[in-house]
Amino acid sequence: MTVYPSDIYGFLGPNGSGKTTTLRILCGILLPDRGEVSVLGQNPASQRGLLRQRINILPESHGFYGWMLAGEYLRFFGRLYGLNLTDTDCRMHLQQVGLDSADRRPIRTFSRGMKQRVGIARALLNDPEILFLDEPTNGLDPKGRRDIHDLLLSLNREKGMTIIISTHILDDVERLCNRIAILHDKKIQYEGTLLEEPAEKARTKSGLESTYIACTEKGKQQ
Amino acid sequence: MKLMTLIRKECIEDIFSSRGAALYLVGCGVLSVFSLLLVSNTELSLLDNAQAVYMMAGIIMSLALLISVIRGSDGFAGERDRETLELLLITPVSAVDIGIAKLMGTFVSWLIIFLLSIPYLWAVGSTGQNLWPAFIYIFIAGSFLVLIFGGFMLGLSARMKTFKEVLSIGLTLFLLSASPVILGPSLRQSGIGRLIDHVNPFGSALNMIDSVVVDSQNISFQLPHLATLTICTIFALCFLYATTRRVEL
Numbered sequence: 001m002t003v004y005p006s007d008i009y010g011f012l013g014p015n016g017s018g019k020t021t022t023l024r025i026l027c028g029i030l031l032p033d034r035g036e037v038s039v040l041g042q043n044p045a046s047q048r049g050l051l052r053q054r055i056n057i058l059p060e061s062h063g064f065y066g067w068m069l070a071g072e073y074l075r076f077f078g079r080l081y082g083l084n085l086t087d088t089d090c091r092m093h094l095q096q097v098g099l100d101s102a103d104r105r106p107i108r109t110f111s112r113g114m115k116q117r118v119g120i121a122r123a124l125l126n127d128p129e130i131l132f133l134d135e136p137t138n139g140l141d142p143k144g145r146r147d148i149h150d151l152l153l154s155l156n157r158e159k160g161m162t163i164i165i166s167t168h169i170l171d172d173v174e175r176l177c178n179r180i181a182i183l184h185d186k187k188i189q190y191e192g193t194l195l196e197e198p199a200e201k202a203r204t205k206s207g208l209e210s211t212y213i214a215c216t217e218k219g220k221q222q
Numbered sequence: 223m224k225l226m227t228l229i230r231k232e233c234i235e236d237i238f239s240s241r242g243a244a245l246y247l248v249g250c251g252v253l254s255v256f257s258l259l260l261v262s263n264t265e266l267s268l269l270d271n272a273q274a275v276y277m278m279a280g281i282i283m284s285l286a287l288l289i290s291v292i293r294g295s296d297g298f299a300g301e302r303d304r305e306t307l308e309l310l311l312i313t314p315v316s317a318v319d320i321g322i323a324k325l326m327g328t329f330v331s332w333l334i335i336f337l338l339s340i341p342y343l344w345a346v347g348s349t350g351q352n353l354w355p356a357f358i359y360i361f362i363a364g365s366f367l368v369l370i371f372g373g374f375m376l377g378l379s380a381r382m383k384t385f386k387e388v389l390s391i392g393l394t395l396f397l398l399s400a401s402p403v404i405l406g407p408s409l410r411q412s413g414i415g416r417l418i419d420h421v422n423p424f425g426s427a428l429n430m431i432d433s434v435v436v437d438s439q440n441i442s443f444q445l446p447h448l449a450t451l452t453i454c455t456i457f458a459l460c461f462l463y464a465t466t467r468r469v470e471l
Contacts, residue, residue: 029311030470052314059312063305065231067239079227080313122309 001181001188003130003164008156010177010194011166014216018186019166020060023132026164027057040129053081058123060134060166066108070094070118073107074125081126093121098147112139120148124155130162131155137172149175170208180208182215189215224315225323232327236293237334245292249285249335256281257342271350272436278346279360279431282339286332286364287371287399287424291392293328294375297321298469299385308471321376321466328372329365336361356435359444363427366451370423371395373458377465399424426450 001022003009013019024030025037028044028051037044042051065073071090078085085093090103097117102110107118116139123131136152137145153176155161167173173180174194182190190211236242260266260274269277298321301307310320340357347353374395379388399422409415419425430447433439 024308024471027312029308031468049314049316052312057312059305059308061305062309063301065235065306067235076227076231077309077313080224080310080315082224082314 001191003162003179005162006156006160007179008152008163008165008177010173010180011164011183012168012170012173012180012212013166013183014168017183017216019183020134022183023057023134023164023166027055027132028052053126054128055130055132056123056126056128057132058119058134058136060138062119064107064115064118067106069104069106070099070110071103073118074103074121077122078125083125085125093125094118096124097121097151098144113141113144116140117144117148120151127159128161130164132164132166134166135169136165136167137169145172152176170212174208182212184216225319228315228320228323229326232323233330236327236331242331245289245331246334246338250338252281252285253278253339253342257346260346270436271347272352272356275343275347275350275353275356276432276435278339278343279356279363279435280428282335282343282360283364283367283424283427283431284400285335285339286367287396289331289335290328290368290371291375291396292389293324293331294372295379295388295392296385297324297328297376297379298466299379299382299388302383302471303385307469311469311471317380317466317469318463320469321380321462324376325369325372325462328376329368332364332368336364352435352438356431359431359434363430363451366455367423367427370451370454370458371399373455373462377458377461380462380465380469398422401425420446420450423451423454426454 011019011022021030025032026039026044028048031045039051040054044051065076068076071087071094074090074093075085078089087103091101094100094103094117097120099114099117099121102114102118107115110118116136120133120136123133133152137148140148149172152163152165156163163176165172165176177194179193180191181188194208256278260269260277266274298307301310311317339360343353343356343360347356371392375388375392378391379385382388382391401418401422410419419429426447430444430451433443433447437443
């Protein structure tokens with residue numbers, strides 16, 4: 001699996017195929033049993049401290065310190081990244097993900113979608129060079145999903161941020177990603193680009209769907 | 223700054239959470255019941271004041287041990303259960319720092335329990351001997367116990383998957399450590415009883431307080447107990463360091 005700078009890379013696969021495990025290995029949270037991993041030219045297992053300053057992740061199922069206010073939550077994680085965020089900074093980060101005037105509310109009062117947005121705001125705190133997102137649109141309503149899509153696209157265009165998205169929602173992939181890998185049975189069954197021509201996008205979607213099904217079916221037959 | 227941020231979070235979580243408040247309330251309840259018994263019960267009120275302070279010290283040491291076991295078990299395993307550990311592990315903060323912050327949080331909980339226990343100790347021992355040395359040695363012994371058991375339990379929780387698993391081991395350890403008290407004076411004089419008394423930090427802490435408060439012995443008599451406590455503390459902190467160098471989900 002190779003991801004180039006400024007890619008929005010879709011990491012697809014059915015449940016239990018190893019997507020989350022791979023992302024955790026890439027972030028250095030888990031150690032690989034075998035094989036080599038290099039992220040930004042560094043080994044996530046041995047150079048974790050340096051690497052974590054440059055990357056961030058939105059895990060699939062992530063808990064929150066429910067007693068914290070949203071602004072306080074961002075300030076807490078900001079300090080762990082060496083940032084001293086002011087109230088204005090926190091409000092700005094929350095506005096970026098569509099949570100206006102939510103900085104003084106305890107996180108336990110948030111809906112699932114709002115929590116997901118706070119999680120994304122946290123993942124963007126250190127302005128990462130690579131952003132790993134594990135099922136980022138989980139729990140979001142259609143507008144929320146569209147907002148997150150727009151945010152990710154603008155981050156990619158304006159800052160050149162490399163984004164790796166693990167998902168099985170093909171619509172997210174079709175809208176966001178320029179390259180994809182399909183993982184099944186802990187092996188990459190397919191890795192390639194998505195066509196960018198608008199006229200061909202409709203075909204791409206159905207093409208992506210059939211590629212996805214073919215890859216996962218192939219894995220089952222094997 | 224990062225370590226202080228983590229310590230602050232641990233303290234706020236421990237002190238202002240409903241679980242933290244419940245623990246202090248239970249602590250105060252236990253201390254109230256025992257001090258009331260020591261003052262009002264006909265037979266217990268006949269005890270020498272120093273003996274009463276020693277009995278209260280045993281209760282305070284047990285509370286220190288209980289706090290360490292519960293907070294230590296919850297340290298990493300609780301965060302894992304609540305799915306917040308991954309968020310901490312992906313930050314540039316080392317897991318060793320997270321462990322140290324959690325141990326400091328446990329220590330602050332102990333400080334609060336110690337401060338809460340002062341009026342009770344005063345109530346049962348103000349007219350007797352050695353109350354001030356009792357305060358000092360209870361604080362020293364309790365601090366050692368919190369570092370030993372808190373460090374050990376945090377180390378276990380860094381490696382074991384769930385809070386329940388770690389807590390069950392912790393409570394077993396709690397019972398084993400309290401065995402000098404359960405054994406009673408005659409069994410403690412047997413070979414095994416003495417051995418347990420010597421290697422067990424809880425036993426050493428109680429013996430040290432007994433020696434200071436009841437027997438009025440000077441510091442030279444406390445050196446073997448202090449040595450046991452220091453060695454156990456070093457072992458516990460090394461264990462914590464070794465287990466938190468690499469924490470996985």
